[in-house]
Amino acid sequence: MAKLHIHGVHAPGFILFFVSLQYPLLLLALSSAYTTQTSYFINCGSRESQNYSNRSFVGDTGSDSISFTKQGTSAQSSSQFSSVSPIYDTARIFRNPSSQYVLDVINKGTHIVRLHFFPFASKGNLSEAVFNVSVKGLTLLSNFQIPSRTNSPVVEEFLLSINSNKFILYFSPQGSSFAFINALEVLLVPHGVVPDSAPRVGISGKNSSNYSGIPSQVLRTVYRINVGGNEVTPVDDSFLRSWDPDDNYIYLPNAAKNTTSYVGNLNYQYGLDRYLASEQVYRSAKVMDKSAWGLYPNTTWNFKVSANARHLVRAHFCEIIGLSLNTVHFNLYIYENFTEPIDPYGINGIQRPPAPFHYDYVIQPGSSGLVNISIGLLNANATTEQLAYLNGLEIMEIIGSWNSRFVPSGGDNQNKHIGLIIGLVSGSIVFLCIFVSAAIFIRKHRKPKRTEISVWSPLPALGRGNSYCKLTEQSTHGSIVPNFHLGLKIPLPEIHFATNNFDPKLLIGKGGFGNVYRGTLRDGTKVAVKRSELGSGQGFLEFQTEITILSKIRHCHLVSLIGYCAEQSEMILVFEFMEKGSLRDHLYNSDFPYLPWKQRLEICIGAAQGLDYLHRGAAGGIIHRDIKSTNILLDENYVAKVADFGLSKSGPLDQSQTHVTTGVKGTFGYLDPEYFKTLQLTKKSDVYSFGVVLLEVLCARPAIDPSLPREQANLADWGIMCIQKGTIEQIVDPVLAGEINPNSLRKYGEVAEKCLQEEDEERPSMGDVLWDLEYALQLQQTTVKREMYDDSTTDGSSILTLSTMRKLPSLSEDAVEEDGVAAKGEDSSMMSTSGVFYQMKRDEAR
Template identity: 50%
Template sequence: MEKFNKSHRIHIPPLLVLGFLLQFSSLHLSSSAYNFPDKYFINCGSNQDVSDNRRSFIGDENSGSLSFTKPSSSVESTNNSQNSNTSTLYNAARVFRQQSSYAFDATDVGNSTSYLVRLHFLAFASAVDLSSAVFDVSASGFLLLHNFTAKNYTNSPLVKEFFLPISTNNKNTKFRIYFTPQQSSLAFVNAIEVFPAPPVDFNLSGAIKVGSRIGSSSVLQTVYRINVGGQEIPSAGETIWRKWVQDDNFLDQTNNSKASQFYSSKPSYQSGYSEYVAPDLVYQTAREMKDNISVGSNITWGFTVNKSADHLVRFHFCDIISVSLNVLQFNAYINGNFKEEIDPNVGGQLAAPFCYDFVVGSHDSTVMSIGIGSAANLLGNKAFLNGLEIFEIKEGQAAIPIEEETSTNKIKTPVVIGSAVGGSVLICILVIGLFLFLRRRKTKPAEHSSWGHVPPYVGGGSSHSRISDPTINSSRVPNLHLGLKIPFAEIQLATKNFNSKLIIGKGGFGNVYKGTLVNGTKVAVKRSSSESGQGLPEFQTEIMVLSKIRHRHLVSLIGYCDERSEMILVYEFMEKGTLRDHLYSRDFPRLTWKQRLEICIGAAQGLHYLHKGSSSGIIHRDVKSTNILLDKNLVAKVADFGLSKSGPLDEFETHVSTNVKGTFGYLDPEYFRTEQLTEKSDVYSFGVVLLEVLCARPAIDNLLPREQMNLAEWAMKCKYKGLLEDIVDPSIKSQINPNSLRKFSETAEKCLQEDSADRPAMSDVIWDLEYSLQLQQTPVPREPHEDSTANASSAFIRHNVQRLPSLSTTVDGEDDSILLGADHDLLEMSASEVFSQLRDEGARAR
């Protein structure tokens, strides 16, 4: 493994504390060289000023020193029923029909070396179709957004956030943000934030390199900002409106770590650190290894990233778990093949924050693994982490047109003038500034770029990395399903007061208990944990989805309980546990290849019903082997609908824009990249499950070499090299008909196509898996080259599938609208029987 010594640690320039008065008379810490931002916050396309979370957004039609070029127009929302939780900031937008730019006065940047830029978008209903806009955004010569569209961002706003370097030449001119419509389209923006960032360095040239050649200044876009071991920190109460999310949903596993006790005192900030690096709450909580974990164990988090870009990764540490100094030393890991030794003894005292920065090179993978762990040759047997930030390094260049001296439109915005500073304080500032300048010249390398912080473009997954954001905003479960409510006392009785001996599983929501209701029904009881990264939105979604659907291959909801602040879900009991258990655990017998095919077919039928058979159309968003359960007859049922998204079928035929959610290792890379959800995202995740079934190994295995860590990437590389058989589960290798293997692997490959348009629908996946099963059962042996049905089978299946009813075998009698057809004879057929009829019918047609 690569090893760097601690001399590469990135130290952040000193931030000295001064007081300053805000409009709400609240006191905030600041650097002596940094003034708390009071500009520019722009309400675009409006003459109204809007106050939002301690910021005053000025209507861009008011007078001031702001200008933009080229003709433009303003539009207002015509949707009077717009989400009440959406700020009035999103009631207007400025629209551009040709390349235009906002120009900001760049003369007052102080000691900052970068701008913090936030762009707000909401394609609300108006006289102009904002959802049709396709455009680029650039600034400082860098391409920030390319072919960007806000289509279907109609219910909640999208905020893109960047750090851009400040050119020395720009300090006396204008800082411009360009909006360039594509072809005959348009560009728009609802709000803009531009202000000099605090002088908090992200020194790309000096950061520890992990397979990267980055060494000069670039634009940073925040991808993740994580409060490790703590609760979510909303942007509203943060110093410069950063948002920090919980780490629970990014954890590879939860049984080897624990959240540290809240540290009530203020962190002991040393020279160069303050709440501008990270807020107090980040350093007052941490995640640490449990006491009984063996030496050499790791805590690992997983993240989905842009595989074509380099990333800046910042680790935040603050030792709040030691009882004395010089007790702990441990390692930080990146992608399993890089290790850096961490010494938490900083400044000669405990609870002193510090950071490590790494620039991680692109490696043609959407997976980034971050870990911490003890080692046998280091002191102690503990490791901890307080916070984590991941930034994408954007290097795309953009052409900047020559600006005319006189803009066609001049729009000014008032500047809020702060309190005057006394002469003695001014002298102190000058002295301190000179000291910092001389210190920088002495300690900094010649090539240097300084960066600030920015709220996240949030993402993540469940047991590996659930990417969480609320999808339901109500505070209680709607009273639409009172018939499903089960009294808390009855659940206590069913689980023997949640006896730990009855725990049969643990997930992102909490513990799962085996129980027996008073009527004798065996159930699985899932009880929310206070340490869980999931909460009310997932709880509500699960109830809303499962109360409306019934299918043989979907787990049934028996009831729920929301008494005493409890969130409990009660399901039918699945005797055989999860598919993952039967693939990996030694406590379960190995499944035969035929059983695995039947399980895959059943799960595919359940997903197909969700996509096309339910009245509202549902995308699961968390398809994985732990969410496919098996009953006593090994019948597969899809479970865990906490992240599901429902909507009109015609809407899903294009896409739904949404904050990214899913599980690390299973997440559709196109969904992560575009934030546009389609049913094909489930297809991609199911493709990963197919490979799990074939190879009997996890989607992500951090113990394997880097090139083998991601199952989807590794299996496809093996298939292209003709080596797929080498990674097939040895326990079934001798059972598989070569033609069945070929068809099955082709199906998985189609599901894993990077472009969602190239992936099959779940109906096609069902037929392909059925055909793989037919090949497995074929008594006449065939050579692999004789299986030429990959294209032929798809041809006749697709020709007929449009007129078939749903393959559902169990329906809700109270809601016949959920059926695709009314032919009950066909509904009672098995998938194999329908497939056989199609095959015979196709043969007759030929």
């Protein structure tokens, strides 16, 4: 039975949690002859030992050979059976600020350390844990947190040199949070697995000197790829490593093809070679496709890594595809500016293939955070016998050096160290006070600096998370970024980084412009990336229009443009990410829970505010031209934001001005019939489209449904008919039955009917629509239940009394201003009531 000792020391202000593991060597059933000298496999928070992937994980509690005084608590999964492995059914929970595992080290040298995390369902939510994991003097994981939707374990792997008798792993909860771990592995690897030095390669090419002292650094595994093959599990690897397929990282899949698995013997040249990668990695490869040489001269793999951090890159090769001896020669490229000729026979002295070999490099990617690795032919006039291949890739971040010789004190010396720690803490507090005082003094006396926007600095999303926002976020006098062509430009490599090279798994939608991907910028900002495609219904004019318009406007009910990219024939737009998708997604044909009536009203009000701003407050006035439920998006708080401005028209707008177009643009079912007949586009065209959306929200059905009877197929026609007949309650979404205040429903129906008038002069302005929708919301919220056909002025008296209106300033058409945005071109009658209503909302906000 493996022995495990847990010791603890209590000191004022902190608790030290020690777990000392001392037990005989575990003989691993590995696929190779190598047996690890030091190996720890710990099933954290458990009394039981569990077998997993050819190793036995020993429980860290509950054995006669285990003693402890103070320790972290254990957690048990609420599920009866784990979908992954029993080692993920338990966890050790740490709530103290300086919790530790302490392991006895039998053999010194380079070790692999693996930390297993899986936030299973339990009494507490493990996905809420935020913590650091560190060794003496170096943080391995900072502010680490596992996403709640993780369906598989997260394994963090490090390679580090241990040159003391003890190895201490610190778990530090952040703030009021906690730390946890499901399983822990520590195993010794042979000398030479980590190279002493390697050539330096940057974006501009190879440096003259090598990077030395790599074994003294801590390496964090970022990628381990079986190029051209399937996933390799720990059972088939000497050091119990996992290798992922390369499908998600290859740039042009058609440029190469996978080889069939090689079943013969591998001729290792050196004893260490058989441990550097799994045999499965060397038995498969990605080979450049001869038929694609003319189109794809290189085969490239792209990887996202930490920006400006050094990484050890190891490329694995094994000659399993040669037609005859000395026929395979090719180039390995890094960033296209560094070339390594690959000659398996001349350089490596291989006499009898297939023989595995590898190349190591230390790469610094710069601010792009991208690593590009390619293989290609030696020359353009390639013969049929010239081939290029790659078997495997490893990328490990060099995160720094640490004090591996630190040995914790014990027994009689513990009190001395406690006193030392208290002294250090006291000294740190004094130093902190001096530092804070100096910082305050400097802050008071320094001159303010003007903030400059970087070449691709993303603009902040200005949503406030409520249904009302001030319009001072963008005036009518220009763009928030004067030279938006520079301020909003994002380099293509950054787009690849954010979308993982347009990973199909991140595809969240498809429209007339092209595909839409979910992405994450380097600062953690979630974005939606719209990428045009050849043959799409929209093109450069729409691309240019959206950039031009969105660079001029900023409003909490309009989706914010973060940036754009126009490189290498790409047209890409980057927007703030809307967590809840489109309004249509929540109305019909989806698995989303239904929206309550009050929330639907708030969403309509938010969208109306955005449109009203476009018509009256935006620079010169803007007609959206494609209002529909799929272009009204919802953020994580269900705040509505109008999106997709590719068809918009901008310019001075008032009641008498129109845009005469050469072709009707928009979406069938939402098109203004007068615009369709006359080709004269006005802002009332948006009002008509918004009226269709209002009916969609009420009825939860599409604008056009050819499967329905003829009189019901067009939602606008059917809705107006039911409203005029007084049967509006018959078309309400069935899930809203009994939920809508009848007076709110009546007012809402009136608004929709006005919006859908044939003649644009008979339709209200968006300001009127907004006022009426707010009024419908107030009717819904009133506690007084009235009959269906009570007089609306009586009904509204409890909300907006005459005495209240008299207390507000008199507002004329010329005097009304929305927080610095002049409201032009509205009827004076509308402006008086609308202005009063807005003033009330501002007063409420205060």
